[in-house]
Amino acid sequence: MDRSVAPMKGPPADRRGSLFFSRSLGDHCVHMGVELEGLTPKAIPGQFFLIRERGVLDPLLGRPLALVASKGNVLEFLFRISGRGTARLASLPPGAALELRGPCGNGFPEPVGDELVLVAGTLGIAPFIGISSFSSEKVRITAVLGVPGKGWEKFVEWCLERFPGIRINSDDGSIGRHGDPVEDTLSFVGQGHEVWGCGPEAMLRGLGRVHEKGCEKLLVSLEKRMACGTGGCLGCSIRTGSGMKRVCVDGPVFEWREVFGGAHGK
């Protein structure tokens, strides 16, 4: 994922692919590569694809997964096995026929300042992986991760390889610091830090407290059930301070204040 290339901001397209590799990162988590037929689309961090098995109509819908990296014509993803569709994806052998719609969504814009803090709840790390390339440039990145704890060692190791200095927090204290990533973030952020968050809704809501620490810019990437991924079905609508928005095309990246700030609720 090369930020120097002009990001593709046109509408997504349906693409044929096949499973290239699939590696378990512990019990609940898979690192997957998908080989595309045809041209590899340009995408920016935070954009996502709807991924489904080609040729079957049950499971039916594509599962939204953030793009992690793209090497040649292989797109990489990272996902948690959380239900029927992801369990099935995790069980497929290499060569299995897939279908991808994307790249969808707005993705993260270039950071405004030069101090970027990435806060991830478990798989929320996915859209941030591609951002690591910034570190070699003017932007200084601090990554913060929260995991439940036991059973997540392999996943944490994988994240550490990508973000060598990543701050690890675990609920049970078995890996890294005992505590949650929001508290950890609050312990060091301040004016001049731009904060991006991705993870469970409760975590993202809590992240709002960085405003009190003087952080002005706080962006969050949201998750909502999706059908079309193209802004048509209104299945992913949320109420925001500026009216109804669709996570798939108006997001998934929003200003924290827009979605959690007002009385409108989400």
Add this chain to the structure above:
Amino acid sequence: MDRSVAPMKGPPADRRGSLFFSRSLGDHCVHMGVELEGLTPKAIPGQFFLIRERGVLDPLLGRPLALVASKGNVLEFLFRISGRGTARLASLPPGAALELRGPCGNGFPEPVGDELVLVAGTLGIAPFIGISSFSSEKVRITAVLGVPGKGWEKFVEWCLERFPGIRINSDDGSIGRHGDPVEDTLSFVGQGHEVWGCGPEAMLRGLGRVHEKGCEKLLVSLEKRMACGTGGCLGCSIRTGSGMKRVCVDGPVFEWREVFGGAHGK
């Protein structure tokens, strides 16, 4: 498939398996191996399995395929790509999760005499492959095959390896004799020959003419759409001289006279 072992005649069971190998035999035809979890069931030639992909509900039903061979815990099948389910089966990579119900049906009984003639229309050869082992014993086997012609070379080659003396007939004359397998069979059969047929219904019906040549015993293996494979849904019922029969449990092997002989029609 070892005829010396007492055939399993109990009801079929549902078994988990995975695709072990899949080899194309030309454009329309696949030789497939399925590795079973658990004990390998004993089965006799003519018995079949309902095969489906595990974990998806569309396509839904198992496809009935005759057992071709069984080596260790790998069951082998031979199938023609004829519709959505078989096209999908043909496209799966090794390791794909499968589900098998079987062994279903009655299978072929021991031949009464010692001259056995097997007449196959294309993939109708499948249930006969396991019978080749007879040739080393007292039963002399003559196999007759009919194929459309061009495009079937690889399939014919495969059959020749299993039945070195097989009589090849093709509709377009491009492989073997120009003509159909029934005519070819009529050209040499006579009293004392037991004839078994498997293939398209028109071919099986025509095969009845071997009776005029003095063949007494003529068995045919029928194909009907199936849902349960266990005699419950009555989806595979046929009208016979002895009342309604279910191809899945009363067959698929029937006396020719029972199904084509009377005025009842099939």
Add this chain to the structure above:
Amino acid sequence: MESSLRTNVGGVNLETPVIVASGVWPMDPRLWPAGSMEGVGAVCSKGMTFEPREGNRGFRIMETYAGILNSIGLQNYGVEHFIAKELPLLDNSCRPVIVNIAFETLEDLRRILERLKVCRSMVGVVEMNVSCPNVSRGGLSWGVHTESLGNAVSMARQVWEGPLWVKLSPQVPSMGEFARLSQECGAQAVVVGNTWLGMAIDNDLERPFFENVFAGLSGPAIFPLALRAVWEAAGAVNIPVIGCGGIARPGDALSMILAGASAVEVGTALFIDSGLPASICRELEANLTKKGLASVRELVGRARNDQGENGEKSR
């Protein structure tokens, strides 16, 4: 200790609330796949008519998206053969036999029930299939008009003193109304429901795929529709509702029960998973344990309460 899955539904005791639906599993227990009867509380027999029927010609089964269409045409050997040959075999399975009956005239219905009286002890329940055509109404199904449904159920109630269930047709203007009517006419439970009217076209031959044009849709595809029908029926009657239609995974059976079904029937899913009844029982038991409940009867209709598990108002 009593098994937590034991229950009593519409006049019959069941070891588990999982019933094999009519027309999908062989009548001869010797043909039951190994292990497939584990967890099964009762078995419905194939729809039986007074006279033997050969069933429909042409194709009888067609796969659809996550479902199947069937047009079997009630192939069966008639009531005499059923009583002499099939019922005793089913009775040997040590489970209540739910005798599914079909009829084109009220007279047929009466005659079948009269004959079943002679083997009353082997008949767990009579399940009236009211999706079959009413000959006196031009072949429209008995179950889609209040008048014909009422007549049939009332007549059955007069003749048959044992447990009586009505298996409703989904092709009704209001599931609640037809369930209530069945109750008023004497049904002890309603089965909700049967197959959903669909069709297929043979594009090559340019004609309907099935001889009878229409056919019945069953299987996973219809589950959300059947669940809605169960919800409606359970809100309308006091007698038990038996959920049927599209159950394909253990959670589906649980959903039906939470929606108000006292038991479930599984059909099409057995074509691909003969172990489903056992899996459903395991799921139900695990659910009871998780909630600290003693009997599956306490799960019935829990999703209908105004209060969610956490005391919040239901959404």
Add this chain to the structure above:
Amino acid sequence: MESSLRTNVGGVNLETPVIVASGVWPMDPRLWPAGSMEGVGAVCSKGMTFEPREGNRGFRIMETYAGILNSIGLQNYGVEHFIAKELPLLDNSCRPVIVNIAFETLEDLRRILERLKVCRSMVGVVEMNVSCPNVSRGGLSWGVHTESLGNAVSMARQVWEGPLWVKLSPQVPSMGEFARLSQECGAQAVVVGNTWLGMAIDNDLERPFFENVFAGLSGPAIFPLALRAVWEAAGAVNIPVIGCGGIARPGDALSMILAGASAVEVGTALFIDSGLPASICRELEANLTKKGLASVRELVGRARNDQGENGEKSR
């Protein structure tokens, strides 16, 4: 030479008989996935009400077996915004715009149509969605009672002089009767049909998954049901029938047309295959070539003839 797929349906000319159904594709053509509009003859707009609506809270989409349940709740910005912002964008797409409208009262219906008159030239067709609740009948859908359906269609016909289609609810006792009624009240075509009423339960929370309890089932699962409904409607009316429901593969659209549909609408399948309209067109063209026919109009209803392709009596 005229394109073989060109047709005229219910008052509007279409380059192809493939229409994007209401509520599935963005109103802003800039969001249309690359190539997805190839083969599309017309686009339905999202159901629009007089006042803006935020739609339902809670979950709005749930995957079912080969289908989805939706409970969007007619989120839209109301008729004024539609006319000012959305209609002009859709109109730019160079295809007839089928304006899908929903209403809770007859007064709403009248007001929407009056407003649409001001932009008559951009409105290809008004498609009445009669599955929405009729407030004066306790929230039951307009489309499931003859009286309310008749009133609504008659009123619309009086106010709106342009092409008028009625998109029927599948929750009717008889598809034929309701299609005929629509024709009698002035509809120029009937769309058969909308989503099928289903539901889902959240087993963990022990309550209905959707805030509104029931939700609409769409997608491949319902195709056999929708095809049957099309067959029934096409047998009952002289106006064109537009087939809608579960079309997932090109052959499905062909089946609908052979069963009597003059055009088809595709919805849910676009969520997984934006190239479906183009594939359908290729299939139709290939079919015409194979049969030596000049126009897709000649395919309409061919499976209804008594004679099969080979001159045999239909089964």
